[in-house]
Amino acid sequence: MSAQAAAIPDINELIRPEHVHGSVYTSEALYQAELEKIWYRTWVYVGHTSEVPNANDYVLKSIGPQPVIMTRDRNDQIHLLLNRCTHRGNQVCVFDKGNSRTFTCPYHGWTFSNTGQLRGYPFPSGYEGTDREELGLGRVARVAEYKGFIFGSFAEQGPSLEEHLGGAREAIDRLVRNSPEGEVEITAGFLKHKARANWKFLLENETDGYHPQFVHASIFSVAQSGIGDLYSSDSTAVARYLGNGHSENDLRPEFRRLDKPLGWFGTSAARMPEYVAAMNAAYGENKAREIMIDGTPHTMIFPNLFIAEIQIFVLQPLAVNETVQHVTALQFKGAPEMNRRLRQQTMGSVGPAGFLLADDSEMYERNQRGIQVRDPEWVFLGRGKNRERRDEDGFMVGDATDEVPSRGMWQHYRTIMEER
The missing domain is CATH 2.102.10.10 (Rieske [2Fe-2S] iron-sulphur domain)
Known part of the structure; x- marks a missing residue:
């Protein structure tokens, strides 16, 4: 056994059902092992x-x-x-x-x-x-x-892409249906944001429904946005673990309860007549209405693709404590009216002067600094453990603010890292 291999911590000692050890975010040896076993082996x-x-x-x-x-x-x-x-x-x-x-x-x-x-x-x-x-x-x-x-x-053999995506395929299917032509385009150009934090802090945060009410309270109040209510204790939305490290915040129960086409986008059908007409022509009025009520997914595809309703984030680890987020507005083929608004909202939320990403980035870096404090050694991920349940498709779900996604991701992570 090489000196490097001997230095890799024992994963079984670091990951428990409701806890992970702080060193999983700071160990250089573990980071190098992640590159080999996750980034250079999986899809x-x-x-x-x-x-x-x-x-x-x-x-x-x-x-x-x-x-x-x-x-x-x-x-x-x-x-x-x-x-x-x-x-x-x-x-x-x-x-x-x-x-x-x-x-x-x-x-x-x-x-x-x-x-x-x-x-x-x-x-x-x-x-x-x-x-x-x-x-x-x-x-x-x-x-x-x-x-x-x-x-x-990089692996010449292994599971197919569709096997890897598993339950996350439906999120991509749902995303492209928001285009009248059934296609998204990545043509708006990327913004790059560097965070002095381990990539797994970012990965976990993407489907963490517990933080928005607090981290983003200022922008939600200024913009009089109803987004915060989607992640409240009274929300009917659910947190879901999709297997293979993938997870989502499924906001459709709330959107369906409100029953307003394009309410997910903070607007109404009356304000976007060209887009609505194109969707009706493509799918028929009933199906188009259903699509425009449900909106786009909020899904993290392990290890690096975050579909964030109006944009995508691509995570790139550069070091154990350094990660770049590449972010761009989604563009729906055949929907110029929608695409203009998507670009504007993306700039307002995650652009150089945007509010949402600045809030999150501050949390990532504070986490990275705080996790190096010696006591306590463990991160607690037990929220909602007593009420998680299986949905009709067999996926584990919890309330909107529960930590089901993080618990599932860490168990998948442990399985990958234990493989020879």
Whole structure:
């Protein structure tokens, strides 16, 4: 056993049914093990097909701290390539996005196709007998798509993407139905927010229904928003664990009780006639009304994709105590009236001067500082344990403010980290 392996804490000693040890957020050895067992072995969300709409388009993405180039080749196939020249390790792509059939390393001029093959190198007379096939760009072993969302896995074998998504597939299905054309587009551009905190603090917070009434009290009161009521002790909404680390705050019971199309979006059907007309034409008035009452999901897809009603967040761990949140407004294909409002609300909530993300980021960093205090050693996640129950689909649910999602995520985390 290597010294590094010996230094990895015993997961069974750190994760209990209602408690996790503070070191799971601070251990460098555990973080390195997470990279190998979670980020480099399971399915991780990378990007969306709409980000590379044309032949030879590319965009820089990541899987954890690993830089990845997502390309669409001339045959319309999407590839996930590692941004490292196979000669001396220089990055072959320095632009965030563009359109190119090839990438040329600036160090020694090696050129690679957008499918990863080595096309050539200067002064080839020095490379007699070299096998170019073995010198192509590294690539993510498996690439799969679900409703336009592209996921990658460095593991050559393992569960399929649909098996990994499991109960979270329905959230993506529900999301795309909010478009008259049944598609979302990721075209509004990303904001990047760095938090000096462990990535799991962010992951847990995304479906934590206990904090909004307190952390976001100021903006809720100023904006006279009813969002806080969705996460109150009287709310009919539920917290749900979907398996495989995925979880959601299901707000549909409250929206259905209120019975107002587009109430989930803080508006009414009368104020968005073009969108309503397009939805009615696409789905019929009854189905369209149902979709517009239910709204979009609030779902965390393990380990890094958060569908947050009007936007998506993509989590990228850079260090044990440093995480970047990439966030962009969702855009519904065929819905320009809705899309303008989605962009505006995203800027107001998570933009540079936005309120919601600033509140959460402050909590993440305070958590990271506080968790290093020696006593108590454990984090308590027992809220709602005595009232959690199975729903009609067999998923564990609790009241809106219960910690069902965190308890489920940590048990999944333990299972992954125990695998050899």
